[in-house]
Amino acid sequence: MKIAVVGTGYVGLVTGTCFAETGNHVTCIDIDEKKVEKLKNKVIPIYEPGLDVLFDRNIKQGRLDFTTNLKEGIKGAKIIFLALPTPPGEDGSADLSYILKVADDLGPILEDYTVIVDKSTVPVGTADKVTAAIAANAKVEFSVVSNPEFLREGVAVEDFMKPDRVVIGTSSKKAQKIMEELYAPLVRQGNPVITMDEKSAELTKYAANSFLATKITFMNEIANMCELVGADVDMVRKGVGTDSRIGKRFLFAGIGYGGSCFPKDVQALAKSAKEVNYDFEILNAVMSKNETQKTKLIDRIKDHFGDIKGKTFSVWGLAFKPYTDDIREAPALVNIKALLDAGAKVKTYDPEAMENVKGQLGDSIEFCEDEYAAAEGADALLIMTEWPVFRTPEFDKIKTLLKENVIFDGRNLYNTETMAELGFTYYSIGRAAVKN
Numbered sequence: 340m341k342i343a344v345v346g347t348g349y350v351g352l353v354t355g356t357c358f359a360e361t362g363n364h365v366t367c368i369d370i371d372e373k374k375v376e377k378l379k380n381k382v383i384p385i386y387e388p389g390l391d392v393l394f395d396r397n398i399k400q401g402r403l404d405f406t407t408n409l410k411e412g413i414k415g416a417k418i419i420f421l422a423l424p425t426p427p428g429e430d431g432s433a434d435l436s437y438i439l440k441v442a443d444d445l446g447p448i449l450e451d452y453t454v455i456v457d458k459s460t461v462p463v464g465t466a467d468k469v470t471a472a473i474a475a476n477a478k479v480e481f482s483v484v485s486n487p488e489f490l491r492e493g494v495a496v497e498d499f500m501k502p503d504r505v506v507i508g509t510s511s512k513k514a515q516k517i518m519e520e521l522y523a524p525l526v527r528q529g530n531p532v533i534t535m536d537e538k539s540a541e542l543t544k545y546a547a548n549s550f551l552a553t554k555i556t557f558m559n560e561i562a563n564m565c566e567l568v569g570a571d572v573d574m575v576r577k578g579v580g581t582d583s584r585i586g587k588r589f590l591f592a593g594i595g596y597g598g599s600c601f602p603k604d605v606q607a608l609a610k611s612a613k614e615v616n617y618d619f620e621i622l623n624a625v626m627s628k629n630e631t632q633k634t635k636l637i638d639r640i641k642d643h644f645g646d647i648k649g650k651t652f653s654v655w656g657l658a659f660k661p662y663t664d665d666i667r668e669a670p671a672l673v674n675i676k677a678l679l680d681a682g683a684k685v686k687t688y689d690p691e692a693m694e695n696v697k698g699q700l701g702d703s704i705e706f707c708e709d710e711y712a713a714a715e716g717a718d719a720l721l722i723m724t725e726w727p728v729f730r731t732p733e734f735d736k737i738k739t740l741l742k743e744n745v746i747f748d749g750r751n752l753y754n755t756e757t758m759a760e761l762g763f764t765y766y767s768i769g770r771a772a773v774k775n
């Protein structure tokens with residue numbers, strides 16, 4: 340099948356590459372000329388493990404190509420995916436201008452019946468708006484389908500190729516059949532394709548992200564309780580996670596959720612609720628609690644050191660989570676800003692995200708070649724992202740590098756007893772502090 344994907348960000352690139360891998364011919368379209376030039380030269384602009392192999396293979400086999408020209412790119416396409424940004428507008432609601440602009444542009448250039456798919460995360464009612472925008476100028480029949488994407492950055496290829504479920508929101512039988520044909524190779528393992536109306540599909544995406552953000556925030560609240568009553572959040576996590584009704588995943592307490600989606604999607608759902616005069620109170624609590632959780636360790640640092648002006652902190656990890664170079668809404672950046680505002684200095688190392696942070700923070704912090712160089716001469720170590728390389732470091736070496744043996748761990752990477760034996764003062768989340 341010939342497919343077009345408009346927008347070659349994270350979602351567009353993974354969608355395009357994976358559908359080429361299942362035998363379709365895919366043209367990816369983006370207005371960013373530099374990005375398209377890079378893609379044509381086989382340079383992937385994001386760090387996503389495993390994507391490169393599929394990307395190279397499908398370009399070589401002639402199934403994947405790139406253009407900046409919408410009309411050229413959609414020629415002959417049976418399905419057009421819209422994988423465009425939906426950033427928060429000034430009032431917190433999703434900004435649909437990117438989607439509606441492309442919908443406007445598509446109307447006059449569609450040549451035959453086409454399925455237009457909202458792959459972006461969009462509020463309820465967007466399929467209707469996209470339909471109206473295309474219909475204003477279309478000369479041919481078309482259907483608009485809501486097909487939200489549930490992939491996670493860092494494991495995007497795996498999530499896309501083996502989805503837990505595929506949600507297809509459409510009231511058109513013709514479009515449903517085409518979409519089911521497209522997804523057939525990805526749901527062979529028996530995971531369902533769930534077909535529903537457009538509005539339910541649109542809300543499903545926000546419900547999923549907001550529920551997961553709430554789950555994490557709930558565990559962060561339990562962690563805060565643990566600290567006050569002397570319990571251990573990791574034990575509580577195991578205790579509750581083994582209940583299959585609760586589930587083991589997304590129960591890890593830490594320094595708050597970040598990334599390009601949870602923060603904006605929780606906010607957008609709260610705003611959508613407000614628009615229909617519904618006060619979705621839980622979401623308001625999730626958002627405000629997540630903000631305070633992000634700087635939890637700063638309070639600990641100030642309790643430990645008192646005035647931190649002139650002190651140097653080593654920050655391990657910048658990305659909002661491991662296996663990505665994405666720093667959007669990363670808790671690490673909020674912490675770094677708080678340290679700098681208090682007059683402290685920062686040395687840092689992240690396996691993938693340093694270039695992106697350099698773009699934002701320039702030389703206000705020191706970027707180091709590895710985790711040990713970042714620790715050298717620092718007053719304390721802060722762990723912000725759970726990259727595997729930080730899990731089993733040479734603690735004896737760290738002791739020789741730090742001025743004081745203090746670690747503030749926002750991701751609970753180490754066993755508290757081991758840290759006590761090693762002679763560290765060790766603060767983590769939802770567990771008793773180890774004082775040495």
Ligand SMILES: NC(=O)C1=CN([C@@H]2O[C@H](COP(=O)(O)OP(=O)(O)OC[C@H]3O[C@@H](n4cnc5c(N)ncnc54)[C@H](O)[C@@H]3O)[C@@H](O)[C@H]2O)C=CC1
Binds near residue numbers: 348349368492
């Ligand atoms: N990043 C993620 O992990 C996930 C994102 N989503 C949703 O998918 C959507 C896209 O997200 P990302 O891929 O992260 O966005 P992104 O911001 O990384 O990429 C969007 C791309 O669209 C391009 N673009 C903008 N206007 C255009 C136009 N008129 N024509 C062609 N291209 C245009 C931009 O140049 C950019 O390359 C958002 O709604 C997001 O919420 C959903 C699931 C996962």
Ligand SMILES: O=C(O)[C@H]1O[C@H](OP(=O)(O)OP(=O)(O)OC[C@H]2O[C@@H](n3ccc(=O)[nH]c3=O)[C@H](O)[C@@H]2O)[C@H](O)[C@@H](O)[C@@H]1O
Binds near residue numbers: 491551596598
């Ligand atoms: O809509 C989206 O863009 C995507 O948003 C999330 O994916 P992603 O943002 O890539 O990352 P997650 O793995 O969900 O992590 C999000 C944040 O939650 C934090 N987190 C996650 C899990 C956990 O137990 N504890 C926790 O603090 C992570 O550190 C990270 O900051 C969802 O997991 C995807 O299903 C969804 O498609």
